[in-house]
Amino acid sequence: xxxxxxxxxxxxxxxxxxxxxxxxxxxxxxxxxxxxxxxxxxxxxxxxxxxxxxxxxxxxxxxxxxxxxxxxxxxxxxxxxxxxxxxxxxxxxxxxxxxxxxxxxxxxxxxxxxxxxxxxxxxxxxxxxxxxxxxxxxxxxxxxxxxxxxxxxxxxxxxxxxxxxxxxxxxxxxxxxxxxxxxxxxxxxxxxxxxxxxxxxxxxxxxxxxxxxxxxxxxxxxxxxxxxxxxxxxxxxxxxxxxxxxxxxxxxxxxxxxxxxxxxxxxxxxxxxxxxxxxxxxxxxxxxxxxxxxxxxxxxxxxxxxxxxxxxxxxxxxxxxxxxxxxxxxxxxxxxxxxxxxxxxxxxxxxxxxxxxxxxxxxxxxxxxxxxxxxxxxxxxxxxxxxxxxxxxxxxxxxxxxxxxxxxxxxxxxxxxxxxxxxxxxxxxxxxxxxxxxxxxxxxxxxxxxxxxxxxxxxxxxxxxxxxxxxxxxxxxxxxxxxxxxxxxxxxxxx
Ligand code: GLN
Numbered sequence: 001x002x003x004x005x006x007x008x009x010x011x012x013x014x015x016x017x018x019x020x021x022x023x024x025x026x027x028x029x030x031x032x033x034x035x036x037x038x039x040x041x042x043x044x045x046x047x048x049x050x051x052x053x054x055x056x057x058x059x060x061x062x063x064x065x066x067x068x069x070x071x072x073x074x075x076x077x078x079x080x081x082x083x084x085x086x087x088x089x090x091x092x093x094x095x096x097x098x099x100x101x102x103x104x105x106x107x108x109x110x111x112x113x114x115x116x117x118x119x120x121x122x123x124x125x126x127x128x129x130x131x132x133x134x135x136x137x138x139x140x141x142x143x144x145x146x147x148x149x150x151x152x153x154x155x156x157x158x159x160x161x162x163x164x165x166x167x168x169x170x171x172x173x174x175x176x177x178x179x180x181x182x183x184x185x186x187x188x189x190x191x192x193x194x195x196x197x198x199x200x201x202x203x204x205x206x207x208x209x210x211x212x213x214x215x216x217x218x219x220x221x222x223x224x225x226x227x228x229x230x231x232x233x234x235x236x237x238x239x240x241x242x243x244x245x246x247x248x249x250x251x252x253x254x255x256x257x258x259x260x261x262x263x264x265x266x267x268x269x270x271x272x273x274x275x276x277x278x279x280x281x282x283x284x285x286x287x288x289x290x291x292x293x294x295x296x297x298x299x300x301x302x303x304x305x306x307x308x309x310x311x312x313x314x315x316x317x318x319x320x321x322x323x324x325x326x327x328x329x330x331x332x333x334x335x336x337x338x339x340x341x342x343x344x345x346x347x348x349x350x351x352x353x354x355x356x357x358x359x360x361x362x363x364x365x366x367x368x369x370x371x372x373x374x375x376x377x378x379x380x381x382x383x384x385x386x387x388x389x390x391x392x393x394x395x396x397x398x399x400x401x402x403x404x405x406x407x408x409x410x411x412x413x414x415x416x417x418x419x420x421x422x423x424x425x426x427x428x429x430x431x432x433x434x435x436x437x438x439x440x441x442x443x444x445x446x447x448x449x450x451x452x453x454x455x456x457x458x459x460x461x462x463x464x465x466x467x468x469x470x471x472x473x474x475x476x477x478x479x480x481x482x483x484x485x486x487x488x489x490x491x492x493x494x495x
Contacts (some may be wrong), residue, residue, distance in 0.1 A: 179439020
């Protein structure tokens with residue numbers, strides 16, 4: 001079997017057994033990137049020499065018996081919102097097009113300490129604001145399953161590089177669905193951990209009370225292995241949780257007897273849900289039932305307000321977080337020295353830098369957020385949204401009194417056409433109907449492949465669990481995987 005068809009853990013096993021070297025694996029993926037990425041656009045930066053150097057030293061350490069980590073020598077792709085020392089980190093924005101961070105995000109350092117090899121940085125919607133990877137200053141990412149369609153977003157590059165076999169594993173971020181939605185649209189697994197489970201240090205902030213780092217991969221074992229590396233407290237991120245990290249991989253089990261699955265009836269009956277996705281949720285339910293799970297129906301009545309709530313909370317936090325990009329502290333600086341109006345040169349420079357540095361979606365969010373926080377509107381919008389956020393969390397709490405995990409759709413539709421929604425923000429925002437709840441409530445969510453549409457596009461279904469119960473998600477997904485309900489799959493053209 002060719003390397004791109006192996007899971008990350010299997011590649012790690014073969015490297016450890018001396019069947020293949022990390023350098024060979026890294027070169028294999030670099031070749032595939034060279035061959036295919038022109039037509040996909042998953043990567044914005046690939047540093048082959050750096051990756052090969054790193055793989056060489058990992059190979060040396062393995063030979064000397066110095067490392068035994070399960071993923072040692074395995075390549076990984078990193079979303080371009082995570083800081084990498086000495087390597088450009090642009091967030092898909094002209095504002096940061098020349099930014100080379102002097103430090104590395106904790107999650108990336110942890111991967112490097114576990115001897116994984118960073119292949120490159122993946123494309124994303126500008127500042128992670130979007131659901132289609134069409135707003136990046138580097139150009140769009142195409143879905144390997146159909147080049148006329150979106151790979152999802154904002155971590156579109158992270159999902160597309162897996163679907164085209166241009167990396168075995170990738171790291172994304174999820175503020176309102178950005179790991180899970182592209183995973184669903186590209187036919188891979190995507191896990192958003194509990195808020196605070198993975199350090200956000202070195203993650204360029206979008207909405208700090210929602211942002212979380214997550215992983216995308218082809219197998220449940222891969223996600224479990226990478227979560228063992230990523231999870232855990234980091235003194236550099238005060239919101240990271242001080243709780244032990246389970247041995248996710250060792251604790252994987254597939255017995256569903258006694259597991260209570262709550263079916264999200266209101267989401268399945270949602271008017272915007274594509275019937276083929278509803279059918280996939282139903283197939284998943286039947287499979288789980290056949291494997292011994294008990295199914296009941298649960299409701300999250302306030303979820304219908306999740307999209308408006310999210311689009312008040314996230315832009316409000318973004319408007320504050322993005323105020324640092326003024327052409328002085330950070331980022332793109334417009335040249336206003338020749339402007340005829342020199343009455344307030346600093347103001348003019350800041351304003352021109354922000355006007356030229358940010359794209360239209362980012363500006364829209366900053367304006368939305370600034371408006372929602374402004375005096376006179378704060379109570380009516382931002383504060384109200386926080387109250388509804390609380391009610392949404394309460395819904396989940398009640399649902400988890402009846403169920404161990406929740407099952408529902410991940411996205412309203414399979415991958416939509418490029419250009420279809422990007423100029424209609426409301427349409428684009430409504431794509432997040434099923435994903436933002438987990439972020440607002442701080443819960444873990446996992447997108448699991450659940451077959452293809454008749455026209456051959458991947459479908460994902462979503463599993464959600466209570467705070468810190470990632471293991472439950474992995475176990476349920478594992479049972480589906482073992483029953484061959486889904487199999488790791490590259491898009492047909494890339495097999
Ligand atoms: N699509 C959502 C948004 O545009 C989610 C983005 C994310 O999770 N980064 O905000």
